[in-house]
Amino acid sequence: MTAARKRTAFVTGATQGLGAALALRLAQDGYDVAVSGTSLGNLADTVSALKATGARVVAVPLDLRSQESTEQAMTQVIREFGELDVLVNNAGITIRKLAVDVTREEWQSVMDINLAGTFFMSQQMGRHLIAQQRAGCIINIGSTHGLVGFAQRSTYGISKAGISHMTRMLAIEWAEHRIRVNAIAPGTVDTPSRVTFFSADPKGFKAMIDRVPLARLCKMEEVAAMVSYLAGPDAAYITGQTMVLDGGLTSY
Numbered sequence: 001m002t003a004a005r006k007r008t009a010f011v012t013g014a015t016q017g018l019g020a021a022l023a024l025r026l027a028q029d030g031y032d033v034a035v036s037g038t039s040l041g042n043l044a045d046t047v048s049a050l051k052a053t054g055a056r057v058v059a060v061p062l063d064l065r066s067q068e069s070t071e072q073a074m075t076q077v078i079r080e081f082g083e084l085d086v087l088v089n090n091a092g093i094t095i096r097k098l099a100v101d102v103t104r105e106e107w108q109s110v111m112d113i114n115l116a117g118t119f120f121m122s123q124q125m126g127r128h129l130i131a132q133q134r135a136g137c138i139i140n141i142g143s144t145h146g147l148v149g150f151a152q153r154s155t156y157g158i159s160k161a162g163i164s165h166m167t168r169m170l171a172i173e174w175a176e177h178r179i180r181v182n183a184i185a186p187g188t189v190d191t192p193s194r195v196t197f198f199s200a201d202p203k204g205f206k207a208m209i210d211r212v213p214l215a216r217l218c219k220m221e222e223v224a225a226m227v228s229y230l231a232g233p234d235a236a237y238i239t240g241q242t243m244v245l246d247g248g249l250t251s252y
Helices: 017-028 040-051 067-081 104-132 154-177 192-199 202-210 220-231
Strands: 008-011 032-037 057-061 086-089 136-141 179-186 242-245
Touching: 008 017, 008 067, 017 032, 017 040, 017 086, 017 220, 032 040, 032 067, 040 057, 057 067, 067 104, 086 104, 086 220, 104 136, 104 154, 104 179, 136 154, 136 220, 154 179, 179 220, 192 202, 220 242
Parallel strands: 008 032, 008 086, 032 057, 086 136, 136 179, 179 242
Antiparallel strands: none
């Protein structure tokens, strides 16, 4: 009897923090996993952790500002795995700046990576699945900054709001091809860099936590669990949705 093919996933922006946690959860779920970063050297720790689960791992460099890099990364992953089942668009950048001070170059950089980068990675995935006439799943990592207003987060929040609507648009267009597209909008996540940032700003941390009814940060493992769910068979009837993990922040 032929062994069942392992499912495959590609997580962008997986050098550390949330992206690495998402990739690790999928590997623990039994996926072979591809990961990307701006350089291969920065992926070493993630690759080691994934291989320890027994997963087959592919690491690729990716610059989301470049169409050539986007196409090359997807081509390499598909060539190595043969087929790709799940794409997790996690890569992105943030900017903390008053709207009156944002430069055109800063605006364009955030939009190129967060919004255009997510769209054109999804386009590559959509083309692959449609050509193969196979079902698949795309999961976009958004943010509560794309759902409610925050000071000094306008550019980042607008890019994340675009991701939520992109998710709806692609879900409608690709439903006939059995391609599900969903997004996750977490509140502030307890990544190592975020914890370090707030340790130097206890007043800012308290002000942020005071806005959250459950009075804590979102855990990386909680976002990873949602990725696991949306990628799996129990979510087969879910598409076009943004799943909010915010401790009640947007309930006000």
